[in-house]
Amino acid sequence: MKYLAFLLLLLTFSCNHEKTVLLPEIVNADITEVLDVSPAYLFYDETKKDSIEMNRKNLIGTTNWLVNVDKRLTLGQVIPQIIFLQNKKRNAEVHKNENAKNYYTCNDTSIKSLGFIEFTDIIYKTGYVFPNVAPDYENPRENRIIVDFRNVQDIKLVTLSKDSILKKSTLKNLKQDLDNLPNDGVYEFILNINSKLTFQDYITFKSKLSQINSSKMSVNENEFIY
Structure with missing residues (x-):
């Protein structure tokens, strides 16, 4: 699939007219176009085990991957599937493209079109209450802050x-x-995120962080899901 077609109709992303993904909403996405892509879908389906179904049959290892996640799913449902996809691409021995990236597809309401959030280099770590971060990072400990996202009304800077x-x-x-x-x-900033949050909450959180002055902050590539 060489170019991304305009697939968004209202708030839905359809696959073969059989299933629908409600894409998470975003405003003023930094990335609004991705070329040379192939898609994967994470559907919300109450009839399936854990209410989630993944379709990855259209993924091509050498392309940029667009992962379309239903915003109603929780991180506890989504992240294990994302880790599986990341490992599949990172561990590929043939048909590998080091420049290919991974993106979450979003509904950018500010332009009424698609927007994207890259997650290529993120390392998701599950089952953590608070991260145990190695002391040999470049920033001194006093300049490293845990952003503990428990729910939309409860975020602590630790x-x-x-x-x-x-x-x-x-x-x-x-x-x-x-x-x-x-x-x-x-x-x-080291992100510590509640697995019970919806994927919409997560995307909004990531979008907020992307708006911070980059000369003042960096976000650790490890994200701890508890």
């Missing part, structure tokens, strides 16, 4: 050096609270 709550926030106020951190160098 200092890694003192293991104390620096700030309590919400999804709505997260960008403002992160922007207002003291100018004490570049902060590294």
Whole structure:
């Protein structure tokens, strides 16, 4: 599949006119076009085990992968499937393209078209309550902050050096609270995320983080799902 067709109708993404994925919504996506793609689908289906069904039969290993996830699914349902797909691509021995990337497909309501969030380099780690991050990262511990996303009304910024709550926030106020951190160098944020959150909550969270001044912050590639 060389080009991405305009597949979004209202809030749905259909596959062979048989099943429908309700795409997560996003506003002002940084990425609005991806070329040389192949798709995978994670459907919400209450008749299936764990209410999830994956269709990956159209994936081509050397292309950019567009993963279309139903926004009603929880991270506990989605992330094991995403890890499976990532490992399949990373461990491929033939038909491998080192430049091929992975994206989540979203409904960008600001342009009434598709938007994308890249997740190629993210390493998902499941079953963690708080991350045990190695001490040899470039940033000193005092500049590393755990962003603990429990629910949309309960986000805590926890200092890694003192293991104390620096700030309590919400999804709505997260960008403002992160922007207002003291100018004490570049902060590294380590994401600690509740597996019961919906995929829509997760995409909104990731979108908020992408809006933060990049000269002031970086996000660790490890994401801890508990």
